Amino acid sequence: MAVNIKAGIVGGAGYAGGELLRLLLLHPNVELAFVQSRSQAGKPVYAAHPDMLGETELVFTAEAAIPVDVLFLCAGHGEAAKFLSENQVAAETKIIDLSQDFRWNEGTATANVEADSRSFVYGLPELQREQIRQAQHIANPGCFATGIQLALLPLAQQNLLTSEVHVSGITGSTGAGQSLSATSHFSWRTENVSTYKVMEHQHLREIKRSLLSLQPEDQPAIHFIPYRGPFARGIFITAYLQSELSLEEAQALYKEYYAEHPFTIVSDQNPDLKQVVNTNRCVLYLQKHGNMLVITSLIDNLLKGAAGQAVQNMNLMFGLEETTGLKLKAAAF
Template sequence: MKATIKAGVIGAAGYAGGELLRLLLQHPQVAVAFAQSASQAGKAVAATHTDLVGETELIFSAKADAAVDVLFLCAGHGEAAKYVASHQIADSVKIIDLSQDFRWNEATTGATVPFEGREFVYGLPELQREEIRQAQYVANPGCFATAMQLALLPLTQQQLLPQQVHISGITGSTGAGQSLSATSHFSWRTENVSTYKVMEHQHLREVGRTLQHLQPGTSPEIYFIPYRGPFARGIFMITYLETDLKLEQAQTLYQDYYSSHPFVVLSKYNPDLKQVVNTNKCVLYLEKHGRQLVITSLIDNLLKGAAGQAVQNMNLLFGLDEADGLRLKATAF
């Protein structure tokens, strides 16, 4: 089948950019027109993303050097907005931003605050798939924000959230990006666990906005503790809250909500992180202990939490099957 969508990637040398290239190169409807990287310009893509040896002859370009139908921004927080403001991008080009720059410029409802005349729609398909289908510009959700919202959306839609929700989540080192820091270096991270941004993680802003929209006036306080994990990728999140729902009622609520969404799976068995690593899935598992409903939410931070969700949004923007190019295999062992 001949590719019909020309794609370009800005900031293609990082973790999210590399993961996006892996998906796009295998997508049946996409041709990668360019992979831009200021730091790697002139070098072979496969020399940086070494797992792509034999998969592509692409060379990193210093700038966007070809016409495209869709532009992915993987330039990092703060850089994406600068890029849009300083470059002439044809009005016909769809934009999907993987940074946080435009998550805070739009409203979950689809009522947007324009940036440089462009209105970005929040790109969580399980929340507003139809709005994404009609959009031109999409702001990809954060990884923790994705795992949190998918754990809470069915309850929120029915306005069943209590006044307090407690969440803890541990993430792999790739969530910190490719640039080295003291807490991402192997010798520090391995066999180690630590908390960071306790109760004040930036993703709480977008989650709070969603909850306020779906459950206005009574949206809960979220108490979130993020952890750095001694592994490369994946998010393992536990949410617990008080509810009078019986376990069977909660399971039915979740099954009904996600019945038409291909990447959210309600597990009958206590899941583990390897079930989602290297996939675009979110696996949910519900337990009831007294009045506490415990929700386990698992995603791959680089796929459903970043590049995979971006491709899912691209599929929606272009009227494709939502799962095209995303039927991926988990690593069981």
């Protein structure tokens, strides 16, 4: 029997909310009940997302039209916890939060929302797909966190993170959100590169927590330098560490780990960012230079790093095929 899911989006005017809107409108098992945005309330969704012209006549609502089967929170960091503290959400409604508000409290009552008793499962399917299937509430991972974890999970599972890990990653401007800032203006961003949050990016917290769940002892330091890139979307990560594995052994380890995970692909050829942009895929590429294992990890920050992964989690929670509504074409040209 076909599964019919009534869904709602809180915070649908931003980049992640817009991507989620597009995915859910085309999902064969979803009826999109409402898209909430206080800043755009009363306007058609194509006013904020012009590519939706002719696709839908939905209008942004000022309030969330609860109840629904699944509620996506795209309201930004701090706003998701605030929303749940101020609104009655039925116990049977599944929640997928795309902010960082609940990422560090998986398996426990959340401390972020006053008088709230919900427990959020960390929603990285390649780490804990079975827990997601049983979950009522999901904390969707961060974009850099997703790419870096997928680069390191196979090693952690075999207790092979035995030396310090050095990571650099460059992200598109959409990773900064839709609100304007000095570093998101076109005139500053184009033909320009800069670092930010060097060695203290907030995603390190969830990365370390996940790796500890696989390799609880002798956790090495992770040194991360993020870059702002002169392009709109995508994340290109390079991680390297000392390893006694040969290249062939490392490739076999990674291919075995991800054999049952449809969106993570281990490539034998050096990949480029266009292979993943506009898809829910992560592409990994391994190299060995002397005793250094180098792992390249590529994702689309708005899809596998946000909205696409949220839909992937929804599919798992409702017993659907994991790839439903997510067979997307890469922007090859």
